[in-house]
Amino acid sequence: MLPYNFKYELRLLLRSRWIQLLSILLLVLFGFSTYNGKEKVEKRISDISNAKQEVKESDEAMLKLLDSVERGLEVSVSSWSIPTSPMAVGNNHPRVAAMEPQPMAFVSTGQADLFTHYIKPTVSGDDFALNFTEMTSPVQLLFGSFDLSFVIVYLLPLLIIAFTYNILSSEKEQGSLRLLASQPISIRKWVFQKLILRFFWLSILVTLSLLLVFFVVGIQPLEWVSVLGLVGLTLCYMLFWFALAFLVNLFVDSSAKNAVSLIMLWVLFVLLTPSVLNQLGNTLYPMPSRTLMINEMREQKVEATKRQDEILDNFLRDHPEYAINDSTQSRNFYHRYMASQKVVKEALEPIVNTYEAQLQRQQTWSKKLQWLSPAIVVHESMNQLAGTSTADYENYRGQVIAFAETWRSHLMTFLYNNTPFSQQEYSSLPQFEYSPTTNGTVGLSALVLLVISGVLLVFGFVAQGKSQKRGLLSN
Amino acid sequence: MITTNKLTKKFGDFTAVDNLSLSVKEGEILCLLGANGAGKSTTINMLLGFIKQTSGTAEINGLDVARNPLKTKEFITYIPENLMLYPSLSAIENLDYFSGIAGKKLSPHELTAFLKESGLQEEAFQKRISTFSKGMRQKVGIALALAKDTKVLLLDEPTSGLDPKASNEFGELLQKLKNKGVAVLMATHDLFRAKEVASHIGIMKDGKLQQEFVAEDISLTALEKAYLDTMNYKEVLS
Known part of the structure; x- marks a missing residue:
C-alpha cells in the first residue's frame, strides 16, 4: 500500500491548487518574517555601532584634553569634567556594554523588544538602577513581532490544520471512503500513511523554503549548524501537530468538526496555555514592586548622605589600600559619595536578593510547566537559538553589573589614591566583552516533542482499533 | 462464494436484517429487490465488514467476514450506487x-x-x-x-441514474464477469435489469428475504406482480 500511497499522494498534492497556494504562502511568510527579523537585527547592530562610535569620538576628545593638560596647557572646560579626574572619566566617558546580536538573532525577537542592547554603566551609577528596559510600542507587545519564530510557532500549525483536517472525513464526504474500505487494507494504517506522507512532503516544502530564505538572506557557513537545529526543531513541532491531526481524523467524523476541534487545540496550546501559565506565575510568585525598591534605595541614599564622613572613615578603615596617602591628601565629594554608595548597596542587598529570588522562583516555575505547551517549548528554544531568551538577557544583565563593578573599582583606585588619570592609563581601561550563553535546549525540546508525538500516534493506533470494531463506516 | 446464515442486524429496536440466509455460487448473479429500508444495503455492508452483524454469519469464499475482515476483502470488489x-x-x-x-x-x-x-x-x-x-x-x-x-462482486444499486444505454452496457459487463465465474450480489430497484442479468432474484422486505425466484423461470410481468404483492402495493396497482 505504501508505494502506491506515496506515488499518488504526491500526484494528488501537486495537482491540488491548495498545495500550490500553500507553497507560495510558506515562502512569502518565511521570506517576509526573516526579512523583518534581519531588519531588526540590523537596527540593533547599527544602534550599538553608533553608541561605540560616540564613545570613540568622546575618547578622542578626552585624550586630546589629557594631552593638553599633561603638556601644561590651559583647557577651556569646566574643572569637574577635566579627564584627569577619574570620576570625570568614569561618568563622562563610560564604555559601551553591548549585547551583540547572535548570528541567528533574526529568527526570534524574543525579549529583544523589551530590553535594551547596550548600556553605559557610569562610575557613580547604581547597579539595580541600571535601566535595561526599552521604550516599546504596546501594540507591538500585544501582537508580538512578525519574525520567523512567530510564523513557525503560531502560523505553521494553522497551515498544518488546513492541510490535514479532512484526510479521512473528505473521503467519507466525497464517498470514496467506501471504495477504499472495501479494499483489503486497514483504514487506520491508510490514514497514518497518508498523514505521514503529507508530513513528509510538507517537511520537504518547509525545509526547502527555510533553506532558500536563509540562502537568500546570507547565512555564514558556521551558522548552518544552528540552521539545521532550527529545521529539526520545526519538523518535530510539525510532527506534533500532525499527530494531533491523526487523532482528530480518527475520532471525529465530519470535516467541519475536525477543523473546529483542531482550531480549539491550537487555541489551547498556542494561546491559552501560555497565557494561563503566565498569569498563574504572576499570581503564585508575585514580583515585589521595583518602584518600592527604588524608593527604598533613595531613602538609604539620603540616610547615607547624612552620615557621609562617618561612612568614609569606616570605608577607609575597611580598605586600607585606599588610605595610604590619606594623611597628605584631601577628601572631596566623590570620596564620600563612592564610600556611601557601597554602604547603600550593602543595605539594599536583602531587598535586591528578595527581588532576584522571587524572579528566579517565577522563572523556574514557568520553565517546569512549559512542557504543557509545545508552543512555549519551541518558542523558548528558538529564543535560545537566537540568543534572545530570558536566560540570555539575565546573563547579559549579570555581565553588565559585573562590568559596572569592575569599571567602578578600577577608577576608585585612582580616586582614593588621589592619582590623576593620564593618557598612559587609557589603554588599561576595562572593556566589556559579551559572552553569550551556550546551554541551549533545542535538542532536548526536539526529543520531547518526538516522544509526545510518538505517544499520540501509538494512542491513536490502539484506541482506534477498538473504535473500528464498532464500525467505522456504519453511516 | 457468498453465504449468509441467519444474518441479523438490529439498530436498537429496529431490525434492519432479520435471519437472512442466502447463497450465491460462482458464476451466479443474485439480484436483491426491495424498497428503501428493506435491508439490501445493510446486507452488503455486513458482507463488506463495514458494520458488524448482531447475530448470524456472513461468509465470503468460505471465510467468516467478521473474523477475517481484510482477507475476505481480497476476493471482493464493491461498486456502490455512486462510485466515487x-x-x-x-x-x-x-x-x-x-x-x-x-x-x-x-x-x-x-x-x-x-x-x-x-x-x-x-x-x-x-x-x-x-x-x-x-x-x-x-x-x-x-x-x-x-x-x-475478483471472486465476488457486491453492487449496491449500480444502475440507478444510468441512462438505458449505459445500464444495458453495465448489464453486459455483469454477464461477462458472471461467465468468468464471479459471484455477484446486486441490490437494485431496477426490476428490468434484474430480470435481464440475474440467475436468481430475491425480494426483500422488513429485513427478510420474502421470495426467491430463478430468473429464467419468471417473466418480467410476473416478477413485477410478485414484487408489488410483496410490497403490499395492490392498491396502487389497482
Missing part, C-alpha cells in the same frame, strides 16, 4: 491506485487492457475522473474488478 474515485486522477491512475493498494501490481499495458475490457473508450483512459459520467465511473469500477481478479 479520485477526481484529479485519470481513469488509469485510479485503477492503478486502487488495484495497487489491493495488492495487485499491474503494468500500464495490463491496466489499459482491463480498462478496454470494461468498455471504457480509449480516449478516456488518461482523462481525469472529474470529467466522467456516472456510467464511465462504473466502468472503471468493473475494470477494478477485472484487475483484482
Whole structure:
C-alpha cells in the first residue's frame, strides 16, 4: 500500500491548487518574517555601532584634553569634567556594554523588544538602577513581532490544520471512503500513511523554503549548524501537530468538526496555555514592586548622605589600600559619595536578593510547566537559538553589573589614591566583552516533542482499533 | 462464494436484517429487490465488514467476514450506487491506485487492457475522473474488478441514474464477469435489469428475504406482480 500511497499522494498534492497556494504562502511568510527579523537585527547592530562610535569620538576628545593638560596647557572646560579626574572619566566617558546580536538573532525577537542592547554603566551609577528596559510600542507587545519564530510557532500549525483536517472525513464526504474500505487494507494504517506522507512532503516544502530564505538572506557557513537545529526543531513541532491531526481524523467524523476541534487545540496550546501559565506565575510568585525598591534605595541614599564622613572613615578603615596617602591628601565629594554608595548597596542587598529570588522562583516555575505547551517549548528554544531568551538577557544583565563593578573599582583606585588619570592609563581601561550563553535546549525540546508525538500516534493506533470494531463506516 | 446464515442486524429496536440466509455460487448473479429500508444495503455492508452483524454469519469464499475482515476483502470488489474515485486522477491512475493498494501490481499495458475490457473508450483512459459520467465511473469500477481478479462482486444499486444505454452496457459487463465465474450480489430497484442479468432474484422486505425466484423461470410481468404483492402495493396497482 505504501508505494502506491506515496506515488499518488504526491500526484494528488501537486495537482491540488491548495498545495500550490500553500507553497507560495510558506515562502512569502518565511521570506517576509526573516526579512523583518534581519531588519531588526540590523537596527540593533547599527544602534550599538553608533553608541561605540560616540564613545570613540568622546575618547578622542578626552585624550586630546589629557594631552593638553599633561603638556601644561590651559583647557577651556569646566574643572569637574577635566579627564584627569577619574570620576570625570568614569561618568563622562563610560564604555559601551553591548549585547551583540547572535548570528541567528533574526529568527526570534524574543525579549529583544523589551530590553535594551547596550548600556553605559557610569562610575557613580547604581547597579539595580541600571535601566535595561526599552521604550516599546504596546501594540507591538500585544501582537508580538512578525519574525520567523512567530510564523513557525503560531502560523505553521494553522497551515498544518488546513492541510490535514479532512484526510479521512473528505473521503467519507466525497464517498470514496467506501471504495477504499472495501479494499483489503486497514483504514487506520491508510490514514497514518497518508498523514505521514503529507508530513513528509510538507517537511520537504518547509525545509526547502527555510533553506532558500536563509540562502537568500546570507547565512555564514558556521551558522548552518544552528540552521539545521532550527529545521529539526520545526519538523518535530510539525510532527506534533500532525499527530494531533491523526487523532482528530480518527475520532471525529465530519470535516467541519475536525477543523473546529483542531482550531480549539491550537487555541489551547498556542494561546491559552501560555497565557494561563503566565498569569498563574504572576499570581503564585508575585514580583515585589521595583518602584518600592527604588524608593527604598533613595531613602538609604539620603540616610547615607547624612552620615557621609562617618561612612568614609569606616570605608577607609575597611580598605586600607585606599588610605595610604590619606594623611597628605584631601577628601572631596566623590570620596564620600563612592564610600556611601557601597554602604547603600550593602543595605539594599536583602531587598535586591528578595527581588532576584522571587524572579528566579517565577522563572523556574514557568520553565517546569512549559512542557504543557509545545508552543512555549519551541518558542523558548528558538529564543535560545537566537540568543534572545530570558536566560540570555539575565546573563547579559549579570555581565553588565559585573562590568559596572569592575569599571567602578578600577577608577576608585585612582580616586582614593588621589592619582590623576593620564593618557598612559587609557589603554588599561576595562572593556566589556559579551559572552553569550551556550546551554541551549533545542535538542532536548526536539526529543520531547518526538516522544509526545510518538505517544499520540501509538494512542491513536490502539484506541482506534477498538473504535473500528464498532464500525467505522456504519453511516 | 457468498453465504449468509441467519444474518441479523438490529439498530436498537429496529431490525434492519432479520435471519437472512442466502447463497450465491460462482458464476451466479443474485439480484436483491426491495424498497428503501428493506435491508439490501445493510446486507452488503455486513458482507463488506463495514458494520458488524448482531447475530448470524456472513461468509465470503468460505471465510467468516467478521473474523477475517481484510482477507475476505481480497476476493471482493464493491461498486456502490455512486462510485466515487479520485477526481484529479485519470481513469488509469485510479485503477492503478486502487488495484495497487489491493495488492495487485499491474503494468500500464495490463491496466489499459482491463480498462478496454470494461468498455471504457480509449480516449478516456488518461482523462481525469472529474470529467466522467456516472456510467464511465462504473466502468472503471468493473475494470477494478477485472484487475483484482475478483471472486465476488457486491453492487449496491449500480444502475440507478444510468441512462438505458449505459445500464444495458453495465448489464453486459455483469454477464461477462458472471461467465468468468464471479459471484455477484446486486441490490437494485431496477426490476428490468434484474430480470435481464440475474440467475436468481430475491425480494426483500422488513429485513427478510420474502421470495426467491430463478430468473429464467419468471417473466418480467410476473416478477413485477410478485414484487408489488410483496410490497403490499395492490392498491396502487389497482
